[in-house]
Amino acid sequence: MLEASIPNPYTPAPLPAPADRGAPDPEETMSRGQIEALQFERLRWTLHHAYENVPAYREHFDAHGVHPSDFTELGDLAKFPYTDKEFLRKSYPFGAFAATGPELRRIHASSGTTGQPTVVGYTDDDLATWATLVARCFRAGGIRPGDRVHNAYGYGLFTGGLGAHYGAERIGAAVIPMSGGQTEKQVQLITDFQPRAILSTPTYLLTIADGFKKLGLDPRESSLEVAILGAEPWTEEMRREIEQTFDLDALDIYGLSEVMGPGVASESAATKDGSHIWEDHFRPEIIDPLTDEVLETGRHGELVFTSLTKQALPIIRYRTHDLTRLLPGTTHPGHRRMGRITGRSDDMIILRGVNLFPSQIEELALKEPALSPHFTLEIARPDRMDQMAVIIERRDHATLEEAQAGAAHLRMEIKTKIGPSCVINVVEPESLARSSGKLKRIYDLRDPA
Structure with missing residues (x-):
C-alpha cells in the first residue's frame, strides 16, 4: 500500500456515463486561483510521497539540503533540485518507483537508443488519470463520442499507442488500433473504415499522404476531419502542409513518457494557439538552460515539469530539454499554454x-x-x-x-x-x-x- 505522512488529496474520477463523455471535466473550467490552490495541496503530497517512498528522491533531496516540510507556498518548489533522464537511468530499472509491488499495473520504457532505457510505471489510479487526460485532449481537439479514430501511433513499450488508445476509448470513440508502419495498409483501412480522426506523428501523416497518392487516391477525399499529432516538434508551416494535403484540422498534443505519456497538454480546435497544460496534474516551469534560473511567463527557455498526482513514478522538477515558453490560457483560462516547441536543448x-x-x-x-x-x-x-x-x-x-x-x-x-x-x-x-x-x-x- 502506498503511504505518505499526509493524505493524498486526489482521487481519480470514475468513468463518466456515455451521455457525459463529451462534457468537460470540472477542473477544465477552474480559475487560475483555484488551479494554484489545487496545485499547492497536490504538490505538498507529491513531495512527501516521493521522499518517503523513493530512496533515490530521499538521497537527492538530502544531498541538496531540502525536505518536503520546506514547501509552504508554490514558490518554494524552486528550493528543490532538478531531475533529468540521467536521474532515472541511474535508478534503472525500478529505483525511482514508489510502487513496485501489487499496486504496479503497467510498465513502459523508452527505446534506449542513446543509453540505458528510461522505465516508467503506472498504478490503477495512474492509468485512470492518463486515460482521462488524453480524453480531455481529444475532446479539446474536436473528437467526439461515437467517432471512429485511426490510431497510427506505435503500440508496445512506447507510451504513444496505448496512451492514445485508452484516451480515445474513454471519450467514447471506436478505436482502430493500426499502430505504425505498413503505410499501404494504413491507407486501405482509412479508405475502408472511414474514421473521422487520426492519431499520428506529423511526419508519418505526410508519409500516409504519400501512400494515398501512390495508390492514385486524393488524401483530401478521405473521411479524415481531425488529426491529433505529437511525439515530435513541428512548425506552423508543417501544420499548413498537413491541413492543405488532407483538408482537415491538425492539432498538437504534447507529452513525454517520463511525465506521463501523451496527454500532458494539447491544443484547442477553436483557437490552435498553443497547447494548454493540464495544470491540475502538472506544474510547469520555464528555466534558462544555461543558468538554471526560473524564468517568468512569456520568456523562452527549457520546459520543466513536476507531477502532482502520479503514484507509481512521481516526477519532481524534471528537465525535458524541450524549448518553449509559457503563455496565459485562452480556451481554458486557468491552465497556462505552452508555445510551440522550437527545438530541444540536446538537439541544438x-x-x-x-x-x-x-x-x-x-x-x-x-x-x-x-x-x-x-x-x-x-x-x-x-x-x-x-x-x-x-x-x-x-x-x-x-x-x-x-x-x-x-x-x-x-x-x-x-x-x-x-x-x-x-x-x-x-x-x-x-x-x-x-x-x-x-x-x-x-x-x-x-x-x-
Whole structure:
C-alpha cells in the first residue's frame, strides 16, 4: 500500500456515463486561483510521497539540503533540485518507483537508443488519470463520442499507442488500433473504415499522404476531419502542409513518457494557439538552460515539469530539454499554454559558432514549393571545418531543375535568416527513410576523436 505522512488529496474520477463523455471535466473550467490552490495541496503530497517512498528522491533531496516540510507556498518548489533522464537511468530499472509491488499495473520504457532505457510505471489510479487526460485532449481537439479514430501511433513499450488508445476509448470513440508502419495498409483501412480522426506523428501523416497518392487516391477525399499529432516538434508551416494535403484540422498534443505519456497538454480546435497544460496534474516551469534560473511567463527557455498526482513514478522538477515558453490560457483560462516547441536543448546544432535547430530548417524548407517536407541534416568535418548538408527530397510534381532552383533559394534563406552556410542536396521522392515513430533528423558524421 502506498503511504505518505499526509493524505493524498486526489482521487481519480470514475468513468463518466456515455451521455457525459463529451462534457468537460470540472477542473477544465477552474480559475487560475483555484488551479494554484489545487496545485499547492497536490504538490505538498507529491513531495512527501516521493521522499518517503523513493530512496533515490530521499538521497537527492538530502544531498541538496531540502525536505518536503520546506514547501509552504508554490514558490518554494524552486528550493528543490532538478531531475533529468540521467536521474532515472541511474535508478534503472525500478529505483525511482514508489510502487513496485501489487499496486504496479503497467510498465513502459523508452527505446534506449542513446543509453540505458528510461522505465516508467503506472498504478490503477495512474492509468485512470492518463486515460482521462488524453480524453480531455481529444475532446479539446474536436473528437467526439461515437467517432471512429485511426490510431497510427506505435503500440508496445512506447507510451504513444496505448496512451492514445485508452484516451480515445474513454471519450467514447471506436478505436482502430493500426499502430505504425505498413503505410499501404494504413491507407486501405482509412479508405475502408472511414474514421473521422487520426492519431499520428506529423511526419508519418505526410508519409500516409504519400501512400494515398501512390495508390492514385486524393488524401483530401478521405473521411479524415481531425488529426491529433505529437511525439515530435513541428512548425506552423508543417501544420499548413498537413491541413492543405488532407483538408482537415491538425492539432498538437504534447507529452513525454517520463511525465506521463501523451496527454500532458494539447491544443484547442477553436483557437490552435498553443497547447494548454493540464495544470491540475502538472506544474510547469520555464528555466534558462544555461543558468538554471526560473524564468517568468512569456520568456523562452527549457520546459520543466513536476507531477502532482502520479503514484507509481512521481516526477519532481524534471528537465525535458524541450524549448518553449509559457503563455496565459485562452480556451481554458486557468491552465497556462505552452508555445510551440522550437527545438530541444540536446538537439541544438552549433555550426561554426551559430546555434540552430532542425525546426528552423523545416520552417524555411516548407516555403519552397518544389521541395518536400522530408529531409535530414548531416554534420561532417572535412578539412577540420564543420559543415552541414541538408538532404531533401523534391516533390513528385516538381522537375529536378525546379527542385534545384528551390534548393539554391533555401541555401540563401538559411544563410540570411539563420547564419551558417550549408550544402543542399536534392534527392528523389521516397529516397529518405520514413518513420512511424519519432523521426531522426540529425546525423552527426564527425569523428568523436
